[in-house]
Amino acid sequence: MDASHSTRKRPRQTDSEDDTTSECRDEGTYVEHPSLYYDDGNVILSSENTLFRAHRSILCKASPVLRDMLEQKAHEDRKPDVLRGCLHIALDVETQVAETLMRIVYNDLRLDTLTFVTSQLSLVTSIFRAAGKFRIERTLVEVYARIKYKWPSDLEKHDRRIALEERMNLRGPIGVTLLGEDGTVVNTVRPTAPSTRRVAFIHPVHILALVRSAGCRDPEILTPLLYAWTCAPTNLAGYDRVLHALPQMDLVRYIRGLEYLRCFHAQCMAVSPTANNLALPGDHEYQCWPGIRVFWADLGGAWMDTNVVFAAAREPIEAWGLIIDRLTIHPMHCTRYNICSGCSDKLITMMKTIRQGLWSNLTLWFAVSLF
Ligand SMILES: [Zn+2]
Secondary structure (H helix, E strand, C coil), rough: CCCCCCCCCCCCCCCCCCCCCHHHHHHCEEEEEEEEECCCCCCCCCCCCCEEEEEEEEEHHHHHHHHHHHHHHHCCCCCCCEEEEEEEEECCCCHHHHHHHHHHHHCCCHHHHCEEEEEHHHHHHHHHHHHHHHHHHHHHHHHHHHHHHCCCCHHHHHHHHHHHHHHCCCCCCCCCCCECCCEEEEEEECCCHHHHHCCCECHHHHHHHHHEEEEEEEHHHHHHHHHHHHCCCCCCCCCCHHHHHCCHHHHHHHHHHHHHHHHHHHHHHHHCCCHHHHCCCCCCHCCCHHHHHHHHHHHHHHHCCCCCCHHHCHHHHHHHHHHHHHHCCCHHHHHCCCCCCCHHHHHHHHHHHHHHHHHHCHHCCCCCCCC
């Protein structure tokens, strides 16, 4: 279960004010963690009813928050809370988060294995809770690096990532408009089951909520996550709950960006490029441009077709990429559109510009840097 959704329990309260020695608590209610209880440790951390025994110097080095807590404990006026001869701190986090904290502190967590598959959701959540609350910067930096690898801000890296996931069969149908055998534009839906395959990865809105909870404001992280959110399904269990966890301004960003993104895509799709803005040479305005107009109308028509427009609009950057790839493999002069290879190249260049425009404007459209 996702740790962020579990009921937060209050940690065991110390009762040192009532006791002459604070060691007379009911020890029977505590359980030692099976692997994170170091017998030679000199500090005990507790979460719910689990005890972790650790080394003060290691805790202080790893986390400024733990260091402050330990220093404050040592210098407060009242008798320090002592358990089993060690300074005791009751952590205000769930056991899983405390366990993750200990594993981070003792370098027992390989963050380079994070691939953000759904089975890692509770681990990723507890890493953010632990590293965020106890300000362990190196861990946050490592997790952000993994997020950037999965959701890159660079379009070429994004394309490589998508291609890799396609090869691994982890993606459903992206663009659904392909050129048919005779070179005409037809709709083809790949025989895959998107709803079952897409959930192989943690929904980007979960990751967005986590990075926001850790105070992330980096456009290079936020923008690709917001785009990935617009591409992802919205009918998953727990989706509503995650939306509630997001800052309200991120919902505003999402809606704003979504509208700009889809409008720009629809506009480019609907309005044929002119011979002038394609910079067609001389006579090609008469030889090739009529074919370009028909091709563009067919392309727009295919994208507007029932059910297909939704898929193409949902992943517009991938849909344009797919068409560009298809046109590169099957040049237009081989098709019934009668477009020469030079004009076909110009058309491809125009599509690449549209695609790059979609990608480059995302930060602006989602207003990532504005508020
Ligand atoms: Zn031409």
